[in-house]
Amino acid sequence: MSQKFYLSRRAVLARLAAGFTSSLASPSLLLAQETNKSLAGWASPEFKPEVEIELLCQPGEVQILDGSPTRVWRYKAKLIKGPESALQSIPNSYLGPIMRFTKGQRVRIHLRNQLPEWTITHWHGMHVPMESDGHPMYAVEPGGVFVYEFEVRNRAGMNFFHPHTHEATATQVYRGLAGLIFVNDDEEKSLNLPVGEYELPLVIQDRALDADNQLVYGGGMHKNMFGFYGNRILVNGQADYSADVGTRPYRLRVLNASNARIYKLAWDDGSPIVVIGVDGGLLEYPETKPYVMLAPAERLDIWADFSGRSIGSQLILQSSEFTGVLPRMAQRMLGAELPVGSEFPIMTFRIARSESDGPALPRRLTSIKRITESQIANRNDPVPIGITEAPMSMLINGRPYADNDIQPRERIPLGTTQLIEIFHDHASGRSGRMGMMAGMGMGPMMGGMRGMGMFSMAHPIHLHGQQFQIIKRTFEADDEAAYETMRDGFIDAGWKDTVLVTPGERVLIAKPFEDFKGRFMYHCHNLEHEDMGMMRDFLVE
Numbered sequence: 001m002s003q004k005f006y007l008s009r010r011a012v013l014a015r016l017a018a019g020f021t022s023s024l025a026s027p028s029l030l031l032a033q034e035t036n037k038s039l040a041g042w043a044s045p046e047f048k049p050e051v052e053i054e055l056l057c058q059p060g061e062v063q064i065l066d067g068s069p070t071r072v073w074r075y076k077a078k079l080i081k082g083p084e085s086a087l088q089s090i091p092n093s094y095l096g097p098i099m100r101f102t103k104g105q106r107v108r109i110h111l112r113n114q115l116p117e118w119t120i121t122h123w124h125g126m127h128v129p130m131e132s133d134g135h136p137m138y139a140v141e142p143g144g145v146f147v148y149e150f151e152v153r154n155r156a157g158m159n160f161f162h163p164h165t166h167e168a169t170a171t172q173v174y175r176g177l178a179g180l181i182f183v184n185d186d187e188e189k190s191l192n193l194p195v196g197e198y199e200l201p202l203v204i205q206d207r208a209l210d211a212d213n214q215l216v217y218g219g220g221m222h223k224n225m226f227g228f229y230g231n232r233i234l235v236n237g238q239a240d241y242s243a244d245v246g247t248r249p250y251r252l253r254v255l256n257a258s259n260a261r262i263y264k265l266a267w268d269d270g271s272p273i274v275v276i277g278v279d280g281g282l283l284e285y286p287e288t289k290p291y292v293m294l295a296p297a298e299r300l301d302i303w304a305d306f307s308g309r310s311i312g313s314q315l316i317l318q319s320s321e322f323t324g325v326l327p328r329m330a331q332r333m334l335g336a337e338l339p340v341g342s343e344f345p346i347m348t349f350r351i352a353r354s355e356s357d358g359p360a361l362p363r364r365l366t367s368i369k370r371i372t373e374s375q376i377a378n379r380n381d382p383v384p385i386g387i388t389e390a391p392m393s394m395l396i397n398g399r400p401y402a403d404n405d406i407q408p409r410e411r412i413p414l415g416t417t418q419l420i421e422i423f424h425d426h427a428s429g430r431s432g433r434m435g436m437m438a439g440m441g442m443g444p445m446m447g448g449m450r451g452m453g454m455f456s457m458a459h460p461i462h463l464h465g466q467q468f469q470i471i472k473r474t475f476e477a478d479d480e481a482a483y484e485t486m487r488d489g490f491i492d493a494g495w496k497d498t499v500l501v502t503p504g505e506r507v508l509i510a511k512p513f514e515d516f517k518g519r520f521m522y523h524c525h526n527l528e529h530e531d532m533g534m535m536r537d538f539l540v541e
Ligand SMILES: [Cu+2]
Pocket: 394, 458, 459, 460, 524, 525, 526, 529, 530, 534
């Protein structure tokens, strides 16, 4: 399916604008050319940005392993306006710059596509207007420009940006296109949490590199059914990652930016993990866990206190053993290198020096108003997100992604809070053997097959726009023993934008749809699934 399928009038105009302006050298000239504020992709003369950034998507090379440099695609940024602290690059990494915004700031970003294919960037976790959300209908051609404008409405938290190009999100992210966005606010500042060198961003990804150090992707439909899995773990774009730390508390800001891999984070010495925040920022109270599950696109804010450890010792952040996120037969198909759910190190902390001036862990971090039943518009009739798995197709409510294919249950009145139920929809598989069996009235048998763990798998479901609260997670019937290897690792408090739904689970969430009308996507953040069509639009109206 070609990108042109998604051309809306607005996008055509946005691209005409891009084609026209991309020959201009200076962004200020670009601004001077703008006349129509209502068009997405144009800078609006009334919008007065406090931070203005030029963000380039371009091919490049980085040294990941000894020997040949690795060819990647990467974001590079230039600050046009705003404080120097708004942009910070990660040295020796293909990852994009870290953007640091303050709540309430007005931000304009000029995305310049210097790739050989179409692209568009999404600000994952940020609550922005549709025209600035990076919907695939706004993808720009090579040489094109797209201008985003938004006010930072999020509370303090760590979000990230990555391509959201129709059917090319997985490959573009895999080649290296991703970066972090920090939002800070006064409430967070008043807590005196570790900052500067004591606050470590950690972006976890898996990759496969060939003998010449070049990225390898794919391996056929069978592999992509379950997502792409690499055999090497990178942190911040680097192999065998380590950090020298002092004997005091640190704040680890962790993002799983892998295409498909799910991690079970734990300390190798069995110490509990102390979590102070998730996708949408700080939790009300710290949570102490034996381990934490981290699915693609999820974030964790971890309090890591190295006080009392001896100089010269080390602590490894690892992924521990678990089962139950993939069908049993899948593991054989995926091969033996770094199997999903096996134990492996992610990175090493070396205790390098004595430091005793660290802050104490606050007992209470923030206050979070729980969404109550009376605030929910549809409390007895949740909006369904049915995960539809069938051989060679990954769908939602039995439908693949299609432009302007809004179904009645996907129309959401602006200003409401909706109850949404995410579940494994075993009846809607429409293609292949499973679908045929459903058509022949053999649904119960399919249920049985799934019950044996033959087909069902875990999906990290992400909803664009405002973040949500998890109301209830129930495990119905599947592989109980497998579930036990994960069950203590879910954090359902706080504000979330991505939730892992494992086989046999049903998750109820409450999500506000405020401020902006338009189309906002919801999809699986296993990027191969997203590109296969496990994505839909809500129309907020
Ligand atoms: Cu999925």
